[in-house]
Amino acid sequence: MKTTQELIELISLKKLEENLFEGKSSFMGSPNVFGGQVVSQALHAAYQTVPADRFCHSLHSYFILPGHLEKPIYFEVANLRDGGSFSTRVVTAKQDSVPIFVMACSFQLKQEGYEHQEKMPVVTAPEELMSWNDVAEQFGSVLPKSIMRFVLAERPLDFKPVEFVNPFDKKDYPNFSNVWLTFNDVPEDLPLPIIQQLIAYSSDYNLLSTAIKPHASKAHFGNTQMASLDHSIWFHREPNLHDWILVNVESPSANDTRGFTRGNLFNRSGELICSVAQEGLIRPIVKEKE
Numbered sequence: 001m002k003t004t005q006e007l008i009e010l011i012s013l014k015k016l017e018e019n020l021f022e023g024k025s026s027f028m029g030s031p032n033v034f035g036g037q038v039v040s041q042a043l044h045a046a047y048q049t050v051p052a053d054r055f056c057h058s059l060h061s062y063f064i065l066p067g068h069l070e071k072p073i074y075f076e077v078a079n080l081r082d083g084g085s086f087s088t089r090v091v092t093a094k095q096d097s098v099p100i101f102v103m104a105c106s107f108q109l110k111q112e113g114y115e116h117q118e119k120m121p122v123v124t125a126p127e128e129l130m131s132w133n134d135v136a137e138q139f140g141s142v143l144p145k146s147i148m149r150f151v152l153a154e155r156p157l158d159f160k161p162v163e164f165v166n167p168f169d170k171k172d173y174p175n176f177s178n179v180w181l182t183f184n185d186v187p188e189d190l191p192l193p194i195i196q197q198l199i200a201y202s203s204d205y206n207l208l209s210t211a212i213k214p215h216a217s218k219a220h221f222g223n224t225q226m227a228s229l230d231h232s233i234w235f236h237r238e239p240n241l242h243d244w245i246l247v248n249v250e251s252p253s254a255n256d257t258r259g260f261t262r263g264n265l266f267n268r269s270g271e272l273i274c275s276v277a278q279e280g281l282i283r284p285i286v287k288e289k290e
């Protein structure tokens with residue numbers, strides 16, 4: 001999966017019954033189903049059940065069990081309410097009849113109101129930075145195989161980190177990160193529901209990795225068990241997917257093997273597209289003594 005059109009086809013579900021949909025999975029460098037995939041597919045399922053004049057303004061979800069890559073995922077949508085301005089849905093994703101994920105999401109009519117937003121941080125432009133593939137080419141011979149599998153997995157996105165973390169420095173870093181992302185070969189004139197589903201897919205990247213930066217002298221992908229526990233998105237403005245998007249993330253806290261992160265996504269023009277929050281497992285892997 002290299003293009004945005006291929007990603008759209010992955011996100012788009014097969015309708016089986018009223019409020020019941022089936023989806024498939026794609027390998028993204030992990031042995032389990034990528035969390036962003038399930039979030040975006042669940043949002044797609046919910047969108048099939050709401051009035052066409054309503055758009056998603058927020059979603060809140062929990063990852064219950066790891067998803068199996070080779071098994072289909074079934075998405076059941078519960079219609080909780082259609083009010084005068086807002087609609088609420090709950091989506092449950094299942095494999096083998098067992099829930100692996102649940103999401104509540106809210107939709108509203110487009111309405112005029114007050115506006116303000118946080119300013120985008122001043123960071124290095126993406127044209128001046130190395131991409132994940134550039135980093136892999138430069139350090140691939142010495143990076144752990146687990147990191148290389150993740151970095152080099154085919155994906156419809158490209159990433160350019162602003163702050164480079166050298167895994168061989170064995171030092172702790174500040175509790176924030178800035179990463180530029182872009183979608184590959186974006187089709188023209190995408191409707192807002194598809195745009196939001198693509199953003200939902202991308203929003204699961206670069207969050208938990210920020211939570212281990214303050215512990216980088218000891219923690220890395222090779223010795224830390226990492227898994228998303230929950231995921232929330234607030235959609236603010238329609239993004240431009242034909243240009244780079246800045247993902248600005250901070251991790252205010254880590255405790256009890258959980259890391260908490262929150263972030264903002266900005267268009268290059270400085271518009272605040274959406275905000276995200278996630279708590280995830282960051283448990284040190286303890287090898288058993290022989």
